[in-house]
Amino acid sequence: MTDDVLPDxxxxxxxxxxxxxxxxxxxxxxxxxxxxxxxDTSAENxxxxxxxxxxxxxxxxxRPQLVVVAVPPVAIADAIVDALGRTDxxxxxxxSVKAAPLAAVAARASAVDxxxxxxxxxxxxxxxxxxxxxxxxxxxGRPWAVTPHEGADPRAVGLVEAxxxxxxASPRVMSPAEHDRAVARISHLPHLAAVLVAxxxxxxxxxxxxLSGQGVRDVTRVAASDPALWRQILEANSTAVLDLLAEVRSxxxxxxxxxxxxxxxxxxxxxxRGNAGTQAIPGKHGGPARPTRSVFVSVPDHPGxxxxxxxxxxxxxxxxxDVRIDHDPGRPVGLTELVVDRSSAEHLLAALExxxxxxxx
Amino acid sequence: MTDDVLPDxxxxxxxxxxxxxxxxxxxxxxxxxxxxxxxDTSAENxxxxxxxxxxxxxxxxxRPQLVVVAVPPVAIADAIVDALGRTDxxxxxxxSVKAAPLAAVAARASAVDxxxxxxxxxxxxxxxxxxxxxxxxxxxGRPWAVTPHEGADPRAVGLVEAxxxxxxASPRVMSPAEHDRAVARISHLPHLAAVLVAxxxxxxxxxxxxLSGQGVRDVTRVAASDPALWRQILEANSTAVLDLLAEVRSxxxxxxxxxxxxxxxxxxxxxxRGNAGTQAIPGKHGGPARPTRSVFVSVPDHPGxxxxxxxxxxxxxxxxxDVRIDHDPGRPVGLTELVVDRSSAEHLLAALExxxxxxxx
Numbered sequence: 001m002t003d004d005v006l007p008d009x010x011x012x013x014x015x016x017x018x019x020x021x022x023x024x025x026x027x028x029x030x031x032x033x034x035x036x037x038x039x040d041t042s043a044e045n046x047x048x049x050x051x052x053x054x055x056x057x058x059x060x061x062x063r064p065q066l067v068v069v070a071v072p073p074v075a076i077a078d079a080i081v082d083a084l085g086r087t088d089x090x091x092x093x094x095x096s097v098k099a100a101p102l103a104a105v106a107a108r109a110s111a112v113d114x115x116x117x118x119x120x121x122x123x124x125x126x127x128x129x130x131x132x133x134x135x136x137x138x139x140x141g142r143p144w145a146v147t148p149h150e151g152a153d154p155r156a157v158g159l160v161e162a163x164x165x166x167x168x169a170s171p172r173v174m175s176p177a178e179h180d181r182a183v184a185r186i187s188h189l190p191h192l193a194a195v196l197v198a199x200x201x202x203x204x205x206x207x208x209x210x211l212s213g214q215g216v217r218d219v220t221r222v223a224a225s226d227p228a229l230w231r232q233i234l235e236a237n238s239t240a241v242l243d244l245l246a247e248v249r250s251x252x253x254x255x256x257x258x259x260x261x262x263x264x265x266x267x268x269x270x271x272x273r274g275n276a277g278t279q280a281i282p283g284k285h286g287g288p289a290r291p292t293r294s295v296f297v298s299v300p301d302h303p304g305x306x307x308x309x310x311x312x313x314x315x316x317x318x319x320x321x322d323v324r325i326d327h328d329p330g331r332p333v334g335l336t337e338l339v340v341d342r343s344s345a346e347h348l349l350a351a352l353e354x355x356x357x358x359x360x361x
Numbered sequence: 362m363t364d365d366v367l368p369d370x371x372x373x374x375x376x377x378x379x380x381x382x383x384x385x386x387x388x389x390x391x392x393x394x395x396x397x398x399x400x401d402t403s404a405e406n407x408x409x410x411x412x413x414x415x416x417x418x419x420x421x422x423x424r425p426q427l428v429v430v431a432v433p434p435v436a437i438a439d440a441i442v443d444a445l446g447r448t449d450x451x452x453x454x455x456x457s458v459k460a461a462p463l464a465a466v467a468a469r470a471s472a473v474d475x476x477x478x479x480x481x482x483x484x485x486x487x488x489x490x491x492x493x494x495x496x497x498x499x500x501x502g503r504p505w506a507v508t509p510h511e512g513a514d515p516r517a518v519g520l521v522e523a524x525x526x527x528x529x530a531s532p533r534v535m536s537p538a539e540h541d542r543a544v545a546r547i548s549h550l551p552h553l554a555a556v557l558v559a560x561x562x563x564x565x566x567x568x569x570x571x572l573s574g575q576g577v578r579d580v581t582r583v584a585a586s587d588p589a590l591w592r593q594i595l596e597a598n599s600t601a602v603l604d605l606l607a608e609v610r611s612x613x614x615x616x617x618x619x620x621x622x623x624x625x626x627x628x629x630x631x632x633x634r635g636n637a638g639t640q641a642i643p644g645k646h647g648g649p650a651r652p653t654r655s656v657f658v659s660v661p662d663h664p665g666x667x668x669x670x671x672x673x674x675x676x677x678x679x680x681x682x683d684v685r686i687d688h689d690p691g692r693p694v695g696l697t698e699l700v701v702d703r704s705s706a707e708h709l710l711a712a713l714e715x716x717x718x719x720x721x722x
Contacts, residue, residue, distance in 0.1 A: 123574045128655070137659035137719045140696065143572050172571050182569035185561055190580035193554045195631065196612050198638025200546055200605065208543035210533050211504050212642050213484045215583040219551035222576040224639040227632035231625045238620050244561065245617050251557050252613065256606050259599050264592045270556065271588035277559025278585040281573050294489070298498035306684075307675025314668025323667075323684040335501060360385075360496025 007155055009162040011035045014064035014089065016079050018042075018049035020125050021094045022070030023134035026054030028167045031136050037062055048131040066159055069093035073232035077104035084113040090156040092120045092163070096183060097237040098147045098176035106149070115153040118160045119176060121145040121183070122169060129226065137168070144169035147176045184240035189248065191230065192241075194223035214324065292321055293345035298358040299336045309336065309357065316351040318344040368516055370523040372396045375425035375450065377440050379403075379410035381486050382455045383431030384495035387415030389528045392497050398423055409492040427520055430454035434593035438465035445474040451517040453481045453524070457544060458598040459508045459537035467510070476514040479521045480537060482506040482544070483530060490587065498529070505530035508537045545601035550609065552591065553602075555584035575685065653682055654706035659719040660697045670697065670718065677712040679705040 011034035015022040018040040026036045026049060036055030040046045049055065067083040069076060069091065076095045083091045084105075095101055098119045106114055122144040125133070144164040148157045157173070164171040174182070198220040201209065234241055251270075258266035299305050313320060322339035340348055352359050372395035376383040379401040387397045387410060397416030401407045410416060428444040430437060430452065437456045444452045445466075456462055459480045467475060483505040486494070505525040509518045518534070525532040535543070559581040562570065595602055612631075619627035660666050674681060683700035701709055713720050 123572050135657065135659075135719065137657075137696065140659055142574075145572060172568060174568050178566075178568065179572075182566075182572050185565055185569050186573045186577045189561060190558050190577040192616060193558045194576075194580055195635030195638075196609055196616065197551050197554045198635040198641075199612055199631065200550060200608065201638035201641045202634055204546055204641065205539075205543075207533060207535050207539065208546050209641055209643055211484050211506060211540075211543050212547045213503075215555075216547045216551040217642060218579045218582045219555055220635075220639050220642070221579045223632075223635035225636075227629050227636060230632050231629045234620055234628065235625060241620055242617060245613065245620070247561065248557055249610070249613055249617070251560055252606065252610055255553060255557065256603060256610070259595055259602055259606070264596060267592045267595065268588050270560065271584075271591050273563055274556030274559040274581075274584035275586075275588055277556075277562035278581050280559075280562045280565065280570055281578060281581070282570055296496065296498075298496075298501055306681050307671040307673075310668040310671035311675075312668075314666075314672075320667050335498065358496065358498045360494060360498065 005158070006162045006165070007159045009034070009159065009166055010065055012037055012062065012064045013055075013163075014039065014058075014062070014067040014083070014087070015055060016040075016067060016069045016083060017071035017075075018045040018054065018131050019070060019072075020129050020131070020133045020138070021122065022068065023049045023052060023054045023131040024125070024136065024138040025068050025070065025094075025163075025167065027052065027134055027136040028139070030054060032166060037064060045131050049134070052131060052134065054131070054134065063087070064089040066163060067091045068163070069095075072229070073097070073101075073236055076101045077108075080105045080117060081108045084109050084117060089116065090153075090159045091117045092160045094120060094122055095236075096121055096187070096233050098145075098179045100236045102147075102149055102176050111151065114149070115151055116156050117149070118152050118156045119147045119149075120160050120164065121147065121179065122164075122167070123187075124169070129229075139164075139167040139169040142169045143172050145179050145182070146171050146173045147179045148173070149176060180237050180240045181243075184237055184244045188234060188237060188241050189244050191222050191225070192234075192245070193248075194220050198223040291342040292339050293342045295338045295340060295345055295348050295352070296360050297336050297338065297352060306336065309352075312352060312355050312357070313338065313348065316348055318348040318351075366519070367523045367526070368520045370395070370520065370527055371426055373398055373423065373425045374416075374524075375400065375419075375423070375428045375444070375448070376416060377401075377428060377430045377444060378432035378436075379406040379415065379492050380431060380433075381490050381492070381494045381499070382483060383429065384410045384413060384415045384492040385486070385497065385499040386429050386431065386455075386524075386528065388413065388495055388497040389500070391415060393527060398425060406492050410495070413492060413495065415492070415495065424448070425450040427524060428452045429524070430456075433590070434458070434462075434597055437462045438469075441466045441478060442469045445470050445477060450477065451514075451520045452478045453521045455481060455483055456597075457482055457548070457594050459506075459540045461597045463508075463510055463537050472512065475510070476512055477517050478510070479513050479517045480508045480510075481521050481525065482508065482540065483525075483528070484548075485530075490590075500525075500528040500530040503530045504533050506540050506543070507532050507534045508540045509534070510537060541598050541601045542604075545598055545605045549595060549598060549602050550605050552583050552586070553595075553606070554609075555581050559584040652703040653700050654703045656699045656701060656706055656709050656713070656720060658697050658699065658713060667697065670713075673713060673716050673718070674699065674709065677709055679709040679712075 013029045014037040015026045016039045029036045038055035067089045069079045071079045124138050124142045161171045324337040374390045375398040376387045377400045379399050390397045399416035428450045430440045432440045485499050485503045522532045685698040
């Protein structure tokens with residue numbers, strides 16, 4: 001649906017599950033002046049979310065326009081069915097897999113009720129949890145998948161898209177099955193790769209770990225997430241995840257043959273394919289990745305130095321696309337990497353150098 | 362050897378190979394007032410390195426104290442043998458695998474000459490190349506492995522350690538074989554994991570890629586390196602790499618069984634092991650990772666905003682350990698993640714909020 005025919009998000013919005021996502025949705029909607037009703041089985045979560053200004057307690061006679069189900073994966077289907085039965089609202093959920101919960105809901109809700117259900121999934125906030133981590137800014141600039149089943153009412157789809165836009169996110173409409181294949185590829189597989197690599201570090205000798213650099217940190221970072229939550233996610237998406245893991249195991253066999261072989265051609269091809277894959281990831285504004293360059297600056301490791309660097313960069317007027325601070329074991333000086341648009345790099349380098357920074361390309 | 366008995370790095374230092382590493386070593390040594398001789402088969406590299414102030418051309422009668430071989434992997438053994446024959450200097454190389462080049466050198470050099478060879482490997486500068494990327498700051502705070510063979514002269518080992526310290530790096534002495542196992546684990550395996558995940562993105566539908574978040578970016582970042590160089594590295598370390606890949610393939614089979622099984626216990630255990638692995642990576646100053654927390658700030662995506670944020674953070678006086686700028690496809694507002702010492706997080710949050718920033722935990 002285009003913007004000018006999207007239904008008006010007027011509220012009340014009912015949030016079921018006052019965790020990170022639910023409370024953040026509540027905060028956005030309250031900021032818009034909408035009436036937000038909060039439900040949660042934990043009195044403490046409710047108290048916290050209320051206290052943050054994310055919404056109010058339910059009252060008799062409440063008639064929500066939209067219910068947002070934001071409970072842990074194992075509870076999602078039940079909560080959706082309950083909301084469909086309890087209200088005449090459009091119901092969405094924010095779970096990170098869509099097909100399995102849909103099937104569970106479809107088995108229990110009437111066809112008429114099911115028309116009001118439109119699943120969705122904001123790509124935001126993976127490592128943090130709980131209402132205290134919530135923010136009205138959580139979804140800014142994020143993709144948010146909207147995954148209607150074939151029988152969904154188009155006006156219900158439109159209302160969920162309207163919520164997504166009000167939250168500052170970009171709606172991406174796709175089928176539940178396509179969504180699950182997508183997240184298997186761009187979220188679950190990377191997560192499992194990180195877990196496998198990190199798993200090889202647990203019993204590593206200290207002298208191996210001492211050589212760690214930015215590479216292993218980048219690759220393993222996402223493995224620091226909650227195992228219990230990820231178990232639920234992976235089990236709910238086991239088909240798509242196993243399909244992809246089977247492809248990767250086949251790629252791994254090909255890789256091992258290539259490393260073991262005398263000729264290097266196969267190995268170069270595999271490495272080049274990896275190269276090409278990094279170029280496939282979209283850039284900041286949804287288009288192809290704009291060519292960037294990295295500018296490296298030596299920064300002493302104490303408060304104020306980084307601020308001074310960014311202050312200078314700001315004065316110079318070059319937009320910073322990404323930043324990485326190298327923090328290897330060793331002495332308290334590190335390299336800060338500023339990723340900027342390729343055309344700005346030389347200018348930034350020269351300007352930083354003239355301000356006394358030790359830089360290099 | 363302890364600091365007070367390390368030989369004095371007096372020079373001249375001869376650098377063979379005026380690429381990123383060689384030129385950077387030259388720059389450090391020139392800054393120390395040492396005489397640096399540069400050699401390279403490419404007249405252009407030499408010209409550039411000279412121009413940067415990294416050293417001078419060879420002269421008859423030159424007698425280097427230390428030769429640093431910094432040529433591409435395939436040329437390393439030849440260059441080491443040549444330097445041992447041509448000079449009476451201590452000879453080191455900076456290649457990223459140590460056992461295979463050592464074996465090639467040992468097969469051709471006399472036992473007496475071999476005593477002067479001590480391999481090493483600075484963990485620095487992976488994605489950039491060429492003399493223009495060089496800097497005297499390249500090695501600041503980095504680990505630098507020093508890998509003497511059993512017959513190496515202790516004074517030669519000490520001289521290489523002295524070079525490492527003068528470059529601002531932390532020497533880590535270990536055997537060549539142990540080094541190769543170490544880098545297989547903390548560098549080559551992560552690289553290959555990134556390549557395998559990125560390889561699955563090349564033919565991905567656009568709607569899959571559109572949901573990309575920070576996780577897949579982090580995991581695949583290192584796959585953007587030079588395929589030809591990495592082929593050489595992996596082939597030179599094929600034994601250690603294949604051993605580790607075999608372990609990972611076994612882990613992958615275990616993971617696939619766990620995902621497919623009804624009980625979740627095995628899967629949680631694997632995920633928890635990944636968790637533990639991320640904690641094994643050393644922190645900034647070589648000790649165990651200090652507990653950190655992430656503070657998230659909504660930052661509009663144009664020049665000056667980031668500087669303003671860091672300026673405020675600097676005034677507040679909290680040291681920033683790491684920074685990540687989320688730049689997903691979508692609207693031009695993103696979340697900047699500031700990683701700080703856990704005890705400072707609440708203070709930083711409150712102080713930023715009082716300065717008008719939209720923050721969350």
